[in-house]
Amino acid sequence: MKKLLVAFAAVAAFSAHAETLTVAASPVPHAQILEFVKPALAKEGVDLKVKVFTDYVQPNVQVAEKRLDANFFQHQPYLDEFNKAKGTHLVSVGAVHLEPLGAYSSKYKKLDELPDGANVVIPNDATNGGRALLLLAKSGLITLKDPTNILSTIKDITGNSKNLKFRELEAATLPRVLTQVDLALINTNYALEAKLDPSKDALVIEGNDSPYVNILVTREDNKDSDAVKKLVAALHTPEVKQFIEEKYKGAIKPAF
Numbered sequence: 402m403k404k405l406l407v408a409f410a411a412v413a414a415f416s417a418h419a420e421t422l423t424v425a426a427s428p429v430p431h432a433q434i435l436e437f438v439k440p441a442l443a444k445e446g447v448d449l450k451v452k453v454f455t456d457y458v459q460p461n462v463q464v465a466e467k468r469l470d471a472n473f474f475q476h477q478p479y480l481d482e483f484n485k486a487k488g489t490h491l492v493s494v495g496a497v498h499l500e501p502l503g504a505y506s507s508k509y510k511k512l513d514e515l516p517d518g519a520n521v522v523i524p525n526d527a528t529n530g531g532r533a534l535l536l537l538a539k540s541g542l543i544t545l546k547d548p549t550n551i552l553s554t555i556k557d558i559t560g561n562s563k564n565l566k567f568r569e570l571e572a573a574t575l576p577r578v579l580t581q582v583d584l585a586l587i588n589t590n591y592a593l594e595a596k597l598d599p600s601k602d603a604l605v606i607e608g609n610d611s612p613y614v615n616i617l618v619t620r621e622d623n624k625d626s627d628a629v630k631k632l633v634a635a636l637h638t639p640e641v642k643q644f645i646e647e648k649y650k651g652a653i654k655p656a657f
Contacts, residue, residue, distance in 0.1 A: 419448040422628040424617075425460035425472035428453050429593045430645070430653055431615070434497070435473060437644050438635040445631045455573050457526060464620060465489040471629060473497070474590075476613040478528040478551050486527075493616040494624050495633040496656045498645055500589035501611055502532055503603030504540070507580045512540055512604050518564050519583035525569035527552050532613060533586035534558070540605045551612075589652060599652040614656045 422442075426432040435451045442449045452469065454460045460472035461483050475483075477493060484491055509515055523533035531553040538545045538553075544560030545553050555567050570578065575587045576595035589599050599606055607613070617636065619629055635641070642655040 419443070419446050420628045421448045421450060422632060423450045423452060423470050424632070425452050425454050425463060425469050425474065427474040427590045428455065429590050430498070430500075430649060431473045431590065433648070434636070434641065434645065438632070438638075438641060441635050441638070441640075442631060445635070447628045447631050449632065457572060461487070461489065461491060461618070464618065465491060467620070470623060470626075471617060471619040471632070473615070473617050475618065476528070476615055478532075478613060479526065480616065480618060482527050482552070490621050491618050492621055492624055493618055494629055495617045495636060496614045497617060497636050497641075499609070499611055499614050499654045499656050500652075501599065501603075501607035501609075501654075502529070502536060502586060502588055502613070503592065503599050503606035504533075504536065504584055504586050505579060505592065505597060505603055506584050508583055509604070512542060512584075515542070515563055515565070515583055518566060520568070521565045521584045521586070522568045522570050522575055522578060522582050523586045524572040524575065524588065526572065527554075528613075529572055529588060530554065530569055532607075536586065536605065536607060593649070593652065600650065609654065 424435060426435055432451050432453050435449060439449050460474050463469045464472050480491060480493060483489065524530050528551060531551045534545060534553045537543050538548050542563065542565065543558050546557040546559050572588050573591055575585045576591050579585050592599050617633060623629060637657045645653055645655050
């Protein structure tokens, strides 16, 4: 009984002094990584609460509106475009990992097997859509007006020898339509959620030189808070690096 009372007292003391930090995250791998660092943060006096989202818009909106403290789901090009389009002033406070975008098919094993007029779906947000087109251009399926423009759109396609037919859909829905199309360009977090293995199932995938590194994001007025700094430090430990390498087996790569 005495030990139980001591335990309750310890919990009460922690609750009284811990600072709560609420972070939005995609289910895989972001929320999983945050859950992994929870115990370490608790020892630092930070009560980390992870709120899971499956879209790429609300996490930024709710951080900007101060309904959440930070988010962990996006890369810098996406953040830059979001800030520009929405007039927000969100900032990165640390790079964590790279999720290479890949091209997947349930019908074909190689890109050169794609038939003339094949149906291809890509993300409908500006940065990931452009990212998908750059990958297809690098693979030789299409040519673009500017092969370095990360915001390239379907209108910028100047060569399309297979007469590929493109559709743009919300990134989260792409794994669900994989069996209905010939090729889908899917972000690794959604690929993993759909039980796809990027290292084995992707017909082509971005290399380690990809600039689309996933980052922890918050508001300018919150970037120097003690809790945020502790979270950044917790995400940049050898233990987190090992966790990412072992759990995702190369599909996701540490960026620190």
